[in-house]
Amino acid sequence: MLTRRIALWLVAAVALTAQNGAPQRIVSTAPSITEMLYALGLGDRVVGVTRFCRYPPEAQQKPKIGDYVNPNLEAIAALRPDLVMVQTNPVRLAERLQALHLRTLEVDQQNLAALYNSIHVTGVATGVPARAEQLIGSIQSQLEAVRKRAAALPRRRVMFVVGRAPGRLDGLVVAGKSSFLTEVISVAGGDNIFRDATAAYPEVSLEEVLSRNPDVIIDMGDMGDAGDTGGITDQHRREIVGLWQRMTTISAVKQHQVFAIASEIYLVPGPRVVDAARSLFDMLHPGAPGAGK
DSSP: OHHHHHHHHHHHHHHHHHHHSSOSSEEEOSHHHHHHHHHTTOGGGEEEBOTTOOSSGGGGGSOBOBOSSSBOHHHHHHTOOSEEEEEOOTTOHHHHHHTTTOOEEEEOOSSHHHHHHHHHHHHHHHTOHHHHHHHHHHHHHHHHHHHHHHHTSOOEEEEEEEEOSTTSSOSEEEOOTTSHHHHHHHHTTEEETTTTOOSSSOEEOHHHHHHHOOSEEEEOTTOTTOHHHHOOOHHHHHHHHHHHHTOTTSHHHHTTOEEEOOOGGGTOOSTTHHHHHHHHHHHHSTTOTTTTO
8 A cells, every 4th residue: 555655656746847847936834844855955945834844943934834734725825836745644735735726745754664755755846856865865874873783782662752741640642653753763772662552642541651661761741832942941851750750660760761852853754863763772772882973
């Protein structure tokens, strides 16, 4: 199914370029797409982004078209784009844009293979296929370097918390099987303890966490909308770690392996996936050869 979908995307990308040449006015409807376009050297062609597109910093100066779930179709049309790029989503955005006679390209970035394909298809559609292949090769080689360093080290059982009730260990939302984070955790030498959950980001109970007993807890549940623009203070980090310190039977707590973080690199499946893998390696294997690289 995925192979057929990739073939269809590639055909669409070739057709887009053949129709009117390489697009010069591109609207991005997702942070991951924006990061990919800039990584391909196409930042000067980007004329609109979402309010959550914070990286690279210059993207924040572009006109805003709303957000991923509720884009403003009138704002998009007003920018006179010759291409609107859409991430596969449940709100049928591509169809709604096509009804307005706007050229669209829909890409899937749910895992690493899909990410590489999205870069390839985007490169074809925008007339920079060589840059796309170079970017894919760079990401793959850097991830492989992390994987090789981790291969010689003990694997760690990891829980990655992406959401929860503020200041409480309730409503825990974690990375699951279909999240690209599970793959990145594996590259960094970890095993996601919730990799059997079919949802990308399932809600789990504290009782389930206690039962599965992770070696490492990575908690970004308090990030909110701050992302890379707000970071996390040392005081806030201590407060988050303090929440978990009450759970004295969890291995991660006993071994002081609870990390409070706030960065979009773990949630945006784009070129910075390499930064995410390196950061995870440092958390899973502190003091190991290659840590901090």
